Structures are given as structure tokens and as C-alpha cells.
Amino acid sequence: MRIVIAGGHGRIALRLERLLSAAGHEPVGIVRRPEQAGDLREAGAEPVVLDLESASVEEVAEVLRGADAAVFAAGAGPGSGADRKDTVDRAAAVLFADAAERAGVRRFVVVSSMGADAGHPGDEVFDAYLRAKGAADDEVRSRPALDWTILRPGALTDDAGKGTVRLGATTGRGPVPRDDVAATVAELLDTPATAGLTLELIAGPTPLSVAVKDVAGN
DSSP states (O other): OEEEEETTTSHHHHHHHHHHHHTTOEEEEEESOGGGHHHHHHTTOEEEEOOTTTOOHHHHHHHHTTOSEEEEOOOOOTTOOHHHIIIIIIIIHHHHHHHHHHHTOOEEEEEOOTTOOTTOOOSSHHHHHHHHHHHHHHHHHTOTTOEEEEEEEOEEEOSOOOSEEEEESOOOSOEEEHHHHHHHHHHHHTOGGGTTEEEEEEEOSEEHHHHHHHHHTO
16 A cells, blocks of 8 residues: 555654555655655655645645545654644645545544543643644544544553553553554555544553454454
8 A cells, every 4th residue: 555644754653654665555755854865765665755734635645545544643743832833733634635535545643642522621832732732633533535544542661562462442541652652553555444433542462453343344
């Protein structure tokens, strides 16, 4: 499959690109800075330099044309303020969904966040982040032209992945290695029966391939 990943230089995205490339897929990563392209090539991905905060729908759709799936894994990142949480975590996700529809790419996976809620209260930057992610998730879920799956990981860590997780509509709070988030996204892409599901993910006892099959009803 040809899979276009928004936020292609992110810590989850780079892990995902390595997994997809190793499995024989063709990952394409959208990045904002030209100097990030080499890291993507090293991960086995084709880099495309495009700023999702300023790009048009048609520019993004051009990257997506011919793809089998799209993954939104972009984020404003640590140190960014509330304004960029809105322009990246919400608006760029909506733009990416618009572009996927225009390009005819149905399979659409979002890496969101546990606790994402458009109505989340609070004045801290993290509160703005959860509101932005929640609003983006709501927007994606309203699109009948997309076969979407929304993945909401718990607290992200850089611990080595164990390949075992807890995955479901609700899991309770907990940490999860980025390795296992990336591996779960790869498994979701290979499991179209997970379309229409919003799933929480934390570390747990179940092999992730089994966990994905369980939520898909297989």
C-alpha cells in the first residue's frame, strides 16, 4: 500500500514509516522542513515538503492522489502555544481530511490523544490541545466518505515497545510506548474492519495483532 503520513518527522511517524517500509509498503511522509527529508529517507519513506498550516486543499490532495491510506500523525509539539494547537492539531487535521476526500482516499487513521474532547474545560495549553484534538476527531467522524479510525493513546513514552497492549473503546488511563503506538497504527491500516471505531490504547497484556482483531470483531 501507498500510505501518506501527515507529520512525517514525528516520533510516532518515523517509527511507523520504518515498520511500513519493512513490511513492503510505500510510506510517504509530509514534513515542514527540507532538512527533515533525510531522516525520512533513512526510515524508508518518501519525503514531501509541505507546510500543512499554509497549504491549500488541492496541494495536499495532489500528494494524496493514488494513495491507499492516509494517517494524520502531525502535532504542534512541545513548547507550542494554544494558537498552534488549533492551527496544527485541529485545522491541519481537517485540511488533511478535506484533501483525502478530494483525492478519493477512503482509509483514514488519526493519531489523537486520550482525553481529546472539543468541550474540554481549562485555560492551560494542554487543555487547548485536548480541545483541538477533540474538535478534529469530531470533524473526521462526520465524514461518510472516509473509512476512519481514531486512535487515542495514553501517556506516550520512549520505552522499548513490548508488542502487547490494551486496546478498546475505553481502557482507563496509562502509559504506552511510542513503538507500540506505531505498531498498532500499522496493524489498523491492515485491518479495514476497524473503520468507524474510536479506540483508546495503553500498555497491556494482549499481543497487539490480537487486540486489533478483537476490536474489529474478527
